[in-house]
Amino acid sequence: MSMHERLIREANEETLRYLTRRHFLLDCVTGLGAAALGAFLTGCGSSSGKNILDASGNPMAPRAPHFAARAKSVIYLHMAGAPSQLELFDYKPELQKLHNQLCPPSFLEGKKFAFIRGVPKMLGPQAVFQQHGESRAWISDHLPHFATMADEVSFLKAVQTDQFNHGPAQLLMQTGSARLGRPSIGSWVTYGLGSENSNLPGFVVLTSGGKTPDAGKSVWGSGFLPSVYQGVQCRTQGEPVLYLTDPDGMNRDLRKQSIDAINEINKQEYQSFGDPETLSRISQYELAYKMQISVPDVMNINNEPAYIHEMYGTQPGKESFANNCLLARKLVEKGVRFVQLYDWGWDCHGTDEALSIDYGFRNKCREIDRPITALLQDLKQRGLLDETLVVWGGEFGRTPMQENRDGKEMPFMGRDHHVEAFTMWMAGAGIKKGGSWGETDEIGYAAVKGKVAINDIHATILQQLGFDHEKLTYDFQGRPFRLTDVGGKVITPILS
Amino acid sequence: MKLLLSSGSWSMFIGRSHPLLVHLPIGILIIAFVLAMLAQRQKWAHLKSALPLVLLAAALSAVISCITGYLLSLDGGYDEHLLQTHKLLGIGVAVISIVLYILEKTNNRFSRLQVPVALLMILLLSAAGHYGGTLTHGDDYLTQAMPAGLRKLTGMSNTATNVAAYTDIGDAKLYEDLVRPVLTARCYGCHNEQKLKGGLRLESVALIRKGGEHGPVLKNGLPEESELFKRLILPEEDEHRMPPKGKPQVAPQELELLYWWIAQGAPVGKTVKELTKTPRILAVLAGMQPPPALDKNEFVPENMVSKASGNSIAALAAKGVKVLPVAAGSNYLAVNCINAIDFKDADMALLLPLKEQLIWLDISGTHVTDAAIPVIAKFSKLTRLEIKNTVVKGDHLDQLGACTELRYLNLTGTATADAGVLSLRKNKKLQQVYLYQAGVKPATIQQLQQSMPKLRIDTGGYLQQLPSDTIIYKKISV
Numbered sequence: 001m002s003m004h005e006r007l008i009r010e011a012n013e014e015t016l017r018y019l020t021r022r023h024f025l026l027d028c029v030t031g032l033g034a035a036a037l038g039a040f041l042t043g044c045g046s047s048s049g050k051n052i053l054d055a056s057g058n059p060m061a062p063r064a065p066h067f068a069a070r071a072k073s074v075i076y077l078h079m080a081g082a083p084s085q086l087e088l089f090d091y092k093p094e095l096q097k098l099h100n101q102l103c104p105p106s107f108l109e110g111k112k113f114a115f116i117r118g119v120p121k122m123l124g125p126q127a128v129f130q131q132h133g134e135s136r137a138w139i140s141d142h143l144p145h146f147a148t149m150a151d152e153v154s155f156l157k158a159v160q161t162d163q164f165n166h167g168p169a170q171l172l173m174q175t176g177s178a179r180l181g182r183p184s185i186g187s188w189v190t191y192g193l194g195s196e197n198s199n200l201p202g203f204v205v206l207t208s209g210g211k212t213p214d215a216g217k218s219v220w221g222s223g224f225l226p227s228v229y230q231g232v233q234c235r236t237q238g239e240p241v242l243y244l245t246d247p248d249g250m251n252r253d254l255r256k257q258s259i260d261a262i263n264e265i266n267k268q269e270y271q272s273f274g275d276p277e278t279l280s281r282i283s284q285y286e287l288a289y290k291m292q293i294s295v296p297d298v299m300n301i302n303n304e305p306a307y308i309h310e311m312y313g314t315q316p317g318k319e320s321f322a323n324n325c326l327l328a329r330k331l332v333e334k335g336v337r338f339v340q341l342y343d344w345g346w347d348c349h350g351t352d353e354a355l356s357i358d359y360g361f362r363n364k365c366r367e368i369d370r371p372i373t374a375l376l377q378d379l380k381q382r383g384l385l386d387e388t389l390v391v392w393g394g395e396f397g398r399t400p401m402q403e404n405r406d407g408k409e410m411p412f413m414g415r416d417h418h419v420e421a422f423t424m425w426m427a428g429a430g431i432k433k434g435g436s437w438g439e440t441d442e443i444g445y446a447a448v449k450g451k452v453a454i455n456d457i458h459a460t461i462l463q464q465l466g467f468d469h470e471k472l473t474y475d476f477q478g479r480p481f482r483l484t485d486v487g488g489k490v491i492t493p494i495l496s
Numbered sequence: 497m498k499l500l501l502s503s504g505s506w507s508m509f510i511g512r513s514h515p516l517l518v519h520l521p522i523g524i525l526i527i528a529f530v531l532a533m534l535a536q537r538q539k540w541a542h543l544k545s546a547l548p549l550v551l552l553a554a555a556l557s558a559v560i561s562c563i564t565g566y567l568l569s570l571d572g573g574y575d576e577h578l579l580q581t582h583k584l585l586g587i588g589v590a591v592i593s594i595v596l597y598i599l600e601k602t603n604n605r606f607s608r609l610q611v612p613v614a615l616l617m618i619l620l621l622s623a624a625g626h627y628g629g630t631l632t633h634g635d636d637y638l639t640q641a642m643p644a645g646l647r648k649l650t651g652m653s654n655t656a657t658n659v660a661a662y663t664d665i666g667d668a669k670l671y672e673d674l675v676r677p678v679l680t681a682r683c684y685g686c687h688n689e690q691k692l693k694g695g696l697r698l699e700s701v702a703l704i705r706k707g708g709e710h711g712p713v714l715k716n717g718l719p720e721e722s723e724l725f726k727r728l729i730l731p732e733e734d735e736h737r738m739p740p741k742g743k744p745q746v747a748p749q750e751l752e753l754l755y756w757w758i759a760q761g762a763p764v765g766k767t768v769k770e771l772t773k774t775p776r777i778l779a780v781l782a783g784m785q786p787p788p789a790l791d792k793n794e795f796v797p798e799n800m801v802s803k804a805s806g807n808s809i810a811a812l813a814a815k816g817v818k819v820l821p822v823a824a825g826s827n828y829l830a831v832n833c834i835n836a837i838d839f840k841d842a843d844m845a846l847l848l849p850l851k852e853q854l855i856w857l858d859i860s861g862t863h864v865t866d867a868a869i870p871v872i873a874k875f876s877k878l879t880r881l882e883i884k885n886t887v888v889k890g891d892h893l894d895q896l897g898a899c900t901e902l903r904y905l906n907l908t909g910t911a912t913a914d915a916g917v918l919s920l921r922k923n924k925k926l927q928q929v930y931l932y933q934a935g936v937k938p939a940t941i942q943q944l945q946q947s948m949p950k951l952r953i954d955t956g957g958y959l960q961q962l963p964s965d966t967i968i969y970k971k972i973s974v
Contacts, residue, residue, distance in 0.1 A: 064821040067791035068828075144962050196818065197834050311959050335834045353971055362969040370965055374958075381956025383882070383906040383930035412971075463790060466823060492787060
């Protein structure tokens with residue numbers, strides 16, 4: 001025995017000496033307590049698999065909705081950071097008259113703002129408005145292309161939220177709850193409908209603007225739903241889906257064999273334990289294998305004809321909102337249920353040039369104007385707009401007041417976060433063409449008519465997909481949960 | 497006129513405790529019956545000792561119930577025939593419970609009659625209880641609340657009462673659809689065939705016009721002078737107020753409806769559209785417009801169809817073709833070939849067994865050719881057809897005329913012949929045709945549009961570029 005070994009042994013024996021019977025019993029108490037706690041908490045786990053399994057045992061098998069649907073797919077364009085409704089759709093000439101005047105105290109009493117302190121000045125609309133189309137919809141000169149689509153969309157001008165910070169507001173908008181842990185809209189949709197194309201994910205997420213949303217990837221998470229329903233983020237630069245390609249030295253046949261073997265073991269695992277997460281894993285392996293071929297194909301925009309690139313303003317190989325719009329059309333054409341686009345950079349407080357109403361905001365508008373218009377037109381000419389619901393909006397609106405962060409004047413024009421009224425629009429799939437619902441007061445501060453809650457937006461999206469939002473539920477923690485929680489009313493005035 | 501209510505008396509006060517007390521003999525007699533039956537067995541024989549006391553309590557409470565019941569009947573307002581039956585049955589129960597008690601006490605040769613008498617008692621008790629319930633709640637109290645499944649099982653007509661019979665409030669019949677439901681919900685409970693409070697029945701306009709024991713309740717065109725309306729707006733404390741304090745009250749918009757109906761001369765069979773409306777009633781009616789039916793879809797036929805055979809669906813599934821019901825519970829089918837790109841003309845025959853059910857067909861991007869069109873023509877219920885990005889030239893498109901229900905046709909990315917496109921004129925219900933990149937001549941499109949002005953034809957090719965597309969907004973530094 002070497003000196004070294006003897007030293008280790010001595011140390012071990014010394015440790016054992018300290019471990020008396022009392023220590024052992026003490027450890028037992030906490031150990032047993034933890035075990036018992038685990039048993040109590042089993043109610044918190046995901047519920048039995050009965051919620052998702054059809055005869056085929058495939059959680060992504062396509063399913064029929066409650067009633068014949070208008071929409072087969074949804075493209076949700078989320079402008080992360082929240083664009084100003086007052087420079088785009090909610091025309092308020094009265095606000096112009098109040099420009100640079102101090103905000104009346106009645107707008108400030110009892111209110112809380114994210115950054116505004118003290119008494120800010122009012123900020124008139126920084127855009128030129130005109131009415132467009134037969135619907136005479138007010139659209140500003142920031143969106144000259146989109147203005148031609150006035151008769152294709154329905155505006156919701158009095159959407160309300162109760163969260164004035166980006167993260168919680170985005171969560172509320174995308175999951176129906178400002179707290180973490182709820183499934184996103186896309187997850188509910190794929191849980192309800194499965195996926196039409198068995199070679200592609202049912203729920204795809206594309207981001208642009210150089211940043212993911214403030215709320216992180218939870219905005220496309222599956223919450224308490226089995227994780228097979230979470231959104232799959234695809235990238236427009238490099239590999240579309242990370243870790244999808246075979247590593248060096250492994251060919252596709254070998255990959256297939258190893259996936260088959262893993263799935264066989266997982267099937268046995270499922271038979272013994274019945275955990276739906278095991279099924280998720282099996283179908284994710286299978287899907288990933290198919291996606292090795294199908295995703296690079298659908299994510300490649302190089303083969304699109306030149307005039308399509310001109311139409312969208314796309315540049316292959318770049319991460320851009322335009323590319324994502326074109327991809328959204330391609331994905332929907334291939335039967336993807338829910339395509340979620342996030343475009344970051346709309347948080348125009350006026351802190352710097354890029355995040356200002358007078359400069360950065362106009363550039364952001366230019367970046368989305370042509371792609372969104374092209375997306376609507378492209379869907380339309382292919383006969384897809386009739387079965388694709390397009391939703392546009394931020395997570396909240398902007399104040400009619402000029403921001404005065406810390407009571408100081410800002411270097412650029414900017415508006416603070418505003419929860420009481422903002423504008424969203426929907427188009428396609430049974431949505432009224434050239435519709436508008438809801439009104440704000442004379443300066444666009446508060447909703448006065450046709451108020452719409454986030455739950456109502458969700459109810460309407462599910463409605464167009466053929467779901468009664470009160471019946472699309474999932475049992476968790478001992479009760480059925482739904483996307484619209486205990487609220488939600490379908491916004492019938494914008495349905496055709 | 498004087499309501500009986502106004503002159504409170506001991507007899508009436510005691511009489512009104514009948515509904516309360518009557519449940520005592522019911523409960524006690526049932527437990528007596530159970531005890532007596534159990535006591536027949538050796539094992540439970542000891543229960544017999546409880547019987548005299550239980551039966552005495554039953555007999556006493558039954559007699560008291562009879563007395564209070566009689567006092568209550570003096571109150572009036574009940575269907576005579578029903579009341580008589582209930583009264584006789586109730587007295588029967590009281591008598592029989594006394595007999596049971598005596599049989600129990602006097603242990604003689606009649607005591608073996610106890611079981612048959614007890615059985616008779618249960619029968620009488622049930623019958624008396626049933627008629628008593630009918631007197632208080634009306635004879636459709638239970639059946640009204642029956643779930644649809646049970647109604648069907650018991651062979652009752654399945655008339656859903658909560659679904660509006662009209663989609664537009666203007667088409668609603670004022671009395672039948674709007675006023676009668678109010679009377680049913682708020683008034684029938686006491687003014688019906690069985691329970692004629694104030695001698696008044698309100699089940700039909702004729703009965704309403706007949707009035708009650710204190711004369712007519714309706715004066716044509718004068719709601720303020722009609723008891724039918726007047727009493728509804730009296731203060732709640734007023735003894736003439738209807739419905740009486742504590743009963744479900746008439747809602748404000750229901751009051752407006754009643755007022756309007758009487759003001760219009762209490763018409764029958766007239767729709768809202770046909771009558772003159774005040775601004776006040778217009779506001780009420782606007783709130784009553786039923787919400788649009790959210791589950792309607794013009795791309796799905798309204799009539800039902802039988803289920804398609806599972807084997808034919810399985811055969812298609814084996815080819816990668818997705819066959820799904822258009823909605824849960826519907827037998828109509830949607831077929832798409834998104835994962836069946838090898839699908840070809842020969843496979844079209846696999847769809848034939850589904851021809852009754854198939855309404856949405858998508859064979860885009862497959863290997864089908866013009867030979868598929870004659871097969872498609874057999875799907876007479878088809879409402880949506882997508883043949884995008886195929887080599888179909890549309891030579892046989894004229895055969896699609898057989899698909900009389902066709903509303904949506906997508907020929908994007910095909911090489912459709914002009915003649916074929918023009919033959920779509922036969923499809924009278926066609927609403928949308930997509931011909932993007934289908935190489936159809938503008939003149940042909942124009943011709944089709946002229947003959948079908950309402951048809952939405954989309955040939956695509958939208959492209960708009962503006963000088964502002966390249967402007968980058970920047971602060972100009974001085």
